[in-house]
Amino acid sequence: MGTKQIVTVKFFFLSVIMALLCHHQSEAQAPIPNPGDCFSSIKKVKGCVDAVKAATKGDFKGLGKDCCHAINGLVHHCFLILFPGQPYIALRVKDACYIN
Numbered sequence: 001m002g003t004k005q006i007v008t009v010k011f012f013f014l015s016v017i018m019a020l021l022c023h024h025q026s027e028a029q030a031p032i033p034n035p036g037d038c039f040s041s042i043k044k045v046k047g048c049v050d051a052v053k054a055a056t057k058g059d060f061k062g063l064g065k066d067c068c069h070a071i072n073g074l075v076h077h078c079f080l081i082l083f084p085g086q087p088y089i090a091l092r093v094k095d096a097c098y099i100n
Contacts (some may be wrong), residue, residue: 038078069096
């Protein structure tokens, strides 16, 4: 086998490996949830919607046990929907829930 053929075979195998990795990654991505689904779990808990609104302003007092349970059950993408433009709030809310 010549040098050109070896390079071609290596390129082929590298291309196959990259294609498999890229395909696998796209399958692993979770579907983006519907905003209604994100809000439905916290709407079921009395006062949780107001507590989440207050949490965006730094007031974490209203985050009770049931509300925190609903918040911690949300998928990651829901935090981007609930707190648009404020990615750090999700961490603060989860920390406040952990402390409560």
